[in-house]
Structures are given as C-alpha cells and as structure tokens.
Amino acid sequence: MAKVNFTQLVQDLQQGERTIKFVKNDGSVRFLRATLRQGAVPGVKGTGKPANPDVLTVFDVENQGWRAFRKDSLLDVMA
Numbered sequence: 001m002a003k004v005n006f007t008q009l010v011q012d013l014q015q016g017e018r019t020i021k022f023v024k025n026d027g028s029v030r031f032l033r034a035t036l037r038q039g040a041v042p043g044v045k046g047t048g049k050p051a052n053p054d055v056l057t058v059f060d061v062e063n064q065g066w067r068a069f070r071k072d073s074l075l076d077v078m079a
Helices: 007-015
Strands: 015-022 028-034 054-062 067-068 074-078
Touching: 007 015, 007 054, 015 067, 028 067
Parallel strands: none
Antiparallel strands: 015 028, 015 074, 028 054, 054 067
C-alpha cells in the first residue's frame, strides 16, 4: 500500500485529476482516472447513510460514474 495523505489527495482531486491504482475486492488491480473537481462531476445526492471513513468515493472521468475504493487497497497515485 502506498503511503498517502488522504486529506491532500482529496484536495488534489478537488483541483484536478489523478490516476489512482488500487486493488479491487476481487483481487484484480484497477487504474482509475479520478476527480472531485466542481463542474466536472454531476450533483451529489447522497444516500442518507453516514460515510464510511475507510472508503474514498471519487468520480471516474473516463467512465463518467462514481466509484469507491477502500483506502487500505490504494497502491499508487499518479498525476
């Protein structure tokens, strides 16, 4: 697992895009071009459930949808 400051990662995603490499629940490795930049993501509606602090939810720029991954599954973050 990569040593990542998640507060900084969220700030970086709010400013632009990053490629995130993580391990999916099925054990496969996934690359995701992600952002949280306002204007690049659709409106957030929420589910009414409290957020899981172990999971980061981001917008997949290439597939135009919301994705989530466990923070402990993160392998790398690239520009």
